[in-house]
Amino acid sequence: MSEATDNKEVAKQELLSSNINITESAQGYLAELLAKQQTDGIGVRIFVENAGTPRAECCMSYSQPDEHNESDLRLDYSHFSAYIDSASIPYLQDAVIDYNADRFGGQLTFRAPNSKVPQVGENATIEERIHYVLQSEINPSLAAHGGVVELAELIEEEGVGLTAVLKFGGGCQGCSAVDVTLREGVEVQLKQQIPELTQVVDETDHSQTENAYYQ
Known part of the structure; x- marks a missing residue:
């Protein structure tokens, strides 16, 4: 790798940062898996599919030497x-990848509390802030009812x-209990x-939109 490439890599790493925690036990487990691939330079790639949505899923895959994405944080x-x-990266803040060994072989766990919605600063x-509260605290409860x-x-x-003008959907749309849900749950939580x-x-x-600055 040339000096120019090294400098570019250092600059990129300074711009990007992540506090994802891969525990020592998880590192050992992943190292064993990678060693079995018998490929020099192979690593793991970590990403979130459908990030920022209730369908968010944390994923990990092998990253072959010729497949490394230059925009990724190494x-x-x-x-x-x-x-x-x-x-x-924003959706993997405070994420923890851990491995717990047991007599059945052990289990790799991937916890990412901000995968469905990134933590707000x-x-x-x-x-x-409203979006964060809705996605991280309110929608998970409503999802139980669709x-x-x-x-x-x-x-x-x-x-x-x-x-704040809210739009209910899914199982809440047209539901006679929406007003109760709004007043007793959503409104109270948002105002707090x-x-x-x-x-x-x-x-x-509320149909007035003349003065709206968020649509």
Whole structure:
């Protein structure tokens, strides 16, 4: 590898970072699997399919030497390198890959709490914070009934304040219990975590879009 290529790789690694934790036991297990492939330079590639959705799935595959993606973040371990899909990095924050040995051979586990929705930062917009609460806390509960809720628009009105207009779908759409769900669950939870909101309504109750800045 040339010096120019090395410098480019260093610069890329400085721009990208990940706190994914591959435990020592998992490293040992993966190293054994990779050794069985008898291919110099083979590593593992880690990524999230359908990232940021309720269908998100964390994946790991072999990464052949001639298949390494230049945009991936490379993490070097004692006996192999892991290549993190750059687009998946936000969804793999705080992820842990572990291996627990037992008499049946053991099990590799992959926990990624932010795979369905990336963790929001201190400077996140109100829209991003609402989306985070909906996807990470509210929708998992509604999913048990086949329902889903998303932010339709965010409206600032003089004398009223900030209104979040929500759209219910799936099993919640047309359900007579939507109003109860909204008032007793979703609205309370959103207001607790996002105090800037003055009210939360179902889109069927609020059709004004003139002042909307999120659609």
